[in-house]
Amino acid sequence: MFAIASQLEWSSRAPIAQVTTLQYRQLHALFLHAEKHSSFWRKRLREVGFDPRAKSFDVGTLPKLPVLTRQTIQLHAEEMRAYPAPVKWGEVVSFQTSGSTGQHLRVDKPEINGLLFDAVTFTDHIWNRRDFSGKLAVIRKEVGKDRGGPYWSRETLNLVTTGPRVQINPVGRDIGEVLDWLEAERPTYVTTWPSVARQLAYLKLQRGGPQLSIRQFLTFGEMVSEELHWILQKAFGAQLSDRYSTEEAGYIALQCEHSRRYHVTPLAIVEIVDDEGQPVPPGTQGRVLVTLPHSFIMPLIRYEVGDYAIAGTTCGCGRTWPVLERILGRERSIVQFPDNSRQFVPIDGLDWTAIAPVKQWQFRQIAADRIDLLVAPARRLTSAERSKLIDGVTDLFHGAFAINLREVDSIASLPSGKRPEFIRDF
Ligand SMILES: [Zn+2]
Structure with a gap:
């Protein structure tokens, strides 16, 4: 684990071309393995012209592959598995994830993924x-x-x-x-x-x-x-x-302690793409696609995690790992407006403490044009506080929704333990 962490630290200062070369060597190994052991991936890779007998690896193969959705994984999980993993990668561990969208998914990982995960955690301690x-x-x-x-x-x-x-x-x-x-x-x-x-x-x-x-x-x-x-x-x-990180993909990026940007670890290849699957320019928002070159048993190639991020360029800290300017978060931060547009709303962007003694809150979109604001206050709110909250929230959602403020004793967590600020509930 320490050896891996040391290599990770080295790679964060190495020329990016050198790290990318190593990463694509691993990706080539993944493609060869997946092509050999999984009917699903054999078809997908052959369709974009991947030739397992070719001596060199065409890095242009990756962006030609279709986006892998969670739904595809659920439908084709058995044909996607590429058993067996190399023996030296250790025992296989299976686990269920609920993921961000609440759809269950079984993921199988060999022991080496645990080691890689721990090495990134350790790197984060050191940074x-x-x-x-x-x-x-x-x-x-x-x-x-x-x-x-x-x-x-x-x-x-x-x-x-x-x-x-x-x-x-x-x-x-x-x-x-x-x-x-x-x-x-x-x-x-x-x-x-x-x-x-x-x-x-x-x-x-x-x-x-x-x-x-x-x-x-x-x-x-x-x-x-x-x-x-x-x-x-x-x-x-x-x-x-x-x-x-995500449960199914493990670590994707670490937040830089200098700039608050995110550095993508060499264990993941991240693409930020538009709705057509084309890369977006730096500074632009897009969907996160992740490819994990070490995902031998359950290959995750161009996997759509369900998050949005803003593509970045470089970071002042000098580390060469690719940069994500910001992670915008889950699909649920993207709110569907009454006019059917889907807009990112900074749901936590209000300074509640300046308005009212609020302990907990949650937005629930209960209809196409109606949002309930649930608030657990420290005491009963005054009518002035209530109208200030409603005004603030109305502005936050650009006046597009009827806002109804409900005072409650407390707001329960989801079964996962998370306490999302926004829930679509209709
Ligand atoms: Zn940095």
């Missing part, structure tokens, strides 16, 4: 110069009932001595209970979803009390906004460090 002696708090559903352990995680075990890990499963718990736990544990670092971090921050600002200093929130799995950066700073004096 951020994390203090390994600190206490790490993990707030995510995967922890189950386990309360923690004497070391941070698999990637640090037997490599560096770390402080302890404490953890809590937030599913089914009130966010106040999670904050109580955090205030008792007083960790140095917190790992959780952005939506949970945001709600903890707003609740802490409402609750006040003794200062709770947290050095950094390590987030994953949802969109991160500028607002989240400053609200975590305000509530906990904390920095925010995001990792762009």
Whole structure:
């Protein structure tokens, strides 16, 4: 694992052409493997002219392949699997993912993917110069009932001595209970979803009390906004460090600690494309397609993750890994307007604390032209606060929706543990 992390660190400073050459060598190996062991991929690759006997690899083959949708995977999962993986890649692990769109998917990965994953996590620690002696708090559903352990995680075990890990499963718990736990544990670092971090921050600002200093929130799995950066700073004096990953694809990119841009790891090839599958120019928004050159058992080639991002160019930090300017997040951040246009809305872009003592909130689009704003306030809102909130939200959605404000006691998490700010519910 440390050897892989060292190579990753080297690659982040190496000329991009050199890294790309190595990456495409691995991609060629994946194409050969997939062509040999999977009927689905044999057909797909042959259709775009891939010749397994050719000596050299045409890098132009990749963008010719059709986009791989989640639905295609669900329909053709069995023909897509390319067994067996090389023996030296280790045992195969299967798991289910719900993904961003709530459609279930089974993904099989050999052990080496775990090693690669851990190496990226370790690289992220190094980039951020994390203090390994600190206490790490993990707030995510995967922890189950386990309360923690004497070391941070698999990637640090037997490599560096770390402080302890404490953890809590937030599913089914009130966010106040999670904050109580955090205030008792007083960790140095917190790992959780952005939506949970945001709600903890707003609740802490409402609750006040003794200062709770947290050095950094390590987030994953949802969109991160500028607002989240400053609200975590305000509530906990904390920095925010995001990792762009999905359950099925693993790590895709790490947030740069210098610029807040994202660097795509060499374990993934990312394309940002328009609705026709054509690459968009830097600075432009498009869909994220991911190709994983190490995905031998379940090849993911031009896989449409379901996220939008803004293509980037370079980063001032000097690292050569490709840059994503911003991750705009999931399909659900793209709101379908009454005129049928689909627009990206910065759903978390309001400074709620300046308007009203709001602990939790959520938008629910309940009809083509109606949005309910659910708010869990610290006390009953005044009519002035209510109308200010409604005005703010009406503006946010360009006056296109009838906004109905509903005060509730609390807003439950989804079964996954996430607490999305926007739900389409009709
Ligand atoms: Zn950078």
